[in-house]
Amino acid sequence: MIKELLGHAHIGVTAGVYAHVRLGLQRQAIDSLTGALNAAPGTAFEPPAAPTVR
Template sequence: MDLVVIKELLGHAHIGVTAGVYTHVRLRLQRQAIDTLDGALGPVNDNPDDPPAAAGGR
């Protein structure tokens, strides 16, 4: 949710108030998004010398 929308709904005068109060929520949502993407993309090849895994087969 956009912070400006939350600011307006809660009646905060300044976006800084909203951002300060809800930063922990944004960080949690970002962590969830990262974990979801990590699960969807599969294991990461941490060795740049290894060739990428073949995509699909016939």
């Protein structure tokens, strides 16, 4: 669907352009989970703000 909306002729173009975004979101999720698991008992964990996707 994204490929069609963006007008890319091949899915490889879409994947190549946006793969880094997906990897960045995965890294942020891992970092957030790590922070939550390492938080001291009784302290509030605040996840980071959502990244700006360009």
